[in-house]
Amino acid sequence: MIAATVAAFLAASVEPSSAEVRVKPVQKDASLILTVGKHSPYERKLVPITKETHGARLIPPDLFVSDVCMVDPVIPRYGCRDAVPADPKPEPDPDAPELTQGDILRAVRQIGLPRLQVRVQPGRQTLVNIETIFYTNPQEFRRSISLLGFDIDLLADPLTYRWDHGDGSSAATTRPGRPYPAMDVTHRYRNTANKVNPRVDVTYQVRFRVDGGPWQTLGQTLEATGPTTILEVKEAAPVLTTP
Numbered sequence: 001m002i003a004a005t006v007a008a009f010l011a012a013s014v015e016p017s018s019a020e021v022r023v024k025p026v027q028k029d030a031s032l033i034l035t036v037g038k039h040s041p042y043e044r045k046l047v048p049i050t051k052e053t054h055g056a057r058l059i060p061p062d063l064f065v066s067d068v069c070m071v072d073p074v075i076p077r078y079g080c081r082d083a084v085p086a087d088p089k090p091e092p093d094p095d096a097p098e099l100t101q102g103d104i105l106r107a108v109r110q111i112g113l114p115r116l117q118v119r120v121q122p123g124r125q126t127l128v129n130i131e132t133i134f135y136t137n138p139q140e141f142r143r144s145i146s147l148l149g150f151d152i153d154l155l156a157d158p159l160t161y162r163w164d165h166g167d168g169s170s171a172a173t174t175r176p177g178r179p180y181p182a183m184d185v186t187h188r189y190r191n192t193a194n195k196v197n198p199r200v201d202v203t204y205q206v207r208f209r210v211d212g213g214p215w216q217t218l219g220q221t222l223e224a225t226g227p228t229t230i231l232e233v234k235e236a237a238p239v240l241t242t243p
Contacts, residue, residue: 097148101218104154104208107147113156113224114139118163118200121180125232131186134163135177136200136226151211156204159221163187166196166231189233197228 120126121133141156162172165187177185189196206218 099148099150099210101220103147104152104206105218105220105222107145107152108154108156108206108218108222111143111145111154113204113206113222114141114202115224116161116176116200116202116226118198118226118229119177119179120198120229120231124230125234126189127234127236128189128192131183131188132231133177133180133183134165134185134187134198134200135179135182136161136202138176138202141204153209153212155207155215156222157207158202159205160203161185162201162203164199164201165189166198166228167191167193167233191233192235193233196231196233198231199226199228201225 116136116138119135119137121135126132138158141154143154145152145154158176160172160174161176162170163185164170167189169187171185171187173185175184201223203221203223205221207215208218209215
């Protein structure tokens with residue numbers, strides 16, 4: 001079919017001695033662009049193709065010819081250009097909003113990251129010079145927001161936990177601690193106190209993606225200060241007993 005179509009088109013357009021067809025198969029779609037010339041330099045015709053031969057060339061059904069060629073019937077010179085030029089990149093819109101990490105950082109601060117409650121064992125009272133256990137329960141942070149016309153997915157992961165013991169001392173760990181019998185995070189109070197207010201502050205690393213794109217990491221970490229709890233530090237009095 002295609003051989004007859006091509007032959008009929010060439011016969012109607014130019015003389016066989018002064019016309020040629022140059023082809024360059026490229027993956028695109030099932031169309032063949034034929035260009036011949038006699039009096040006009042460029043003439044194009046789209047012809048559907050199948051698995052048939054055009055001359056000695058086998059053209060698969062998923063290829064098409066991308067070259068447009070000029071044929072001079074007197075001087076046998078041929079000049080080719082792309083028949084299907086690449087789509088030009090759209091000009092940037094100067095009025096389009098620009099999304100920055102600063103915008104995302106402000107949005108996360110406005111939402112707020114999880115403030116974790118410190119847990120203390122043995123309870124609301126402890127004794128001087130014994131290991132008092134601290135731990136907390138991390139919370140998952142996932143949010144999807146719309147910002148300046150963009151769809152933003154947010155994730156926040158704890159990096160460090162800073163334990164403020166309420167007596168002027170503190171310690172930092174990468175673990176949230178665990179309750180007894182685990183003793184991952186502990187502290188010894190050296191002095192009695194009617195009330196100390198320990199807490200845990202969490203530093204988060206925030207990741208984000210824009211419109212379903214690749215995940216990125218905010219260049220700045222964020223800290224969430226936890227609420228305090230009340231703890232009494234007592235001293236145990238020695239008591240003599242009869243064995």
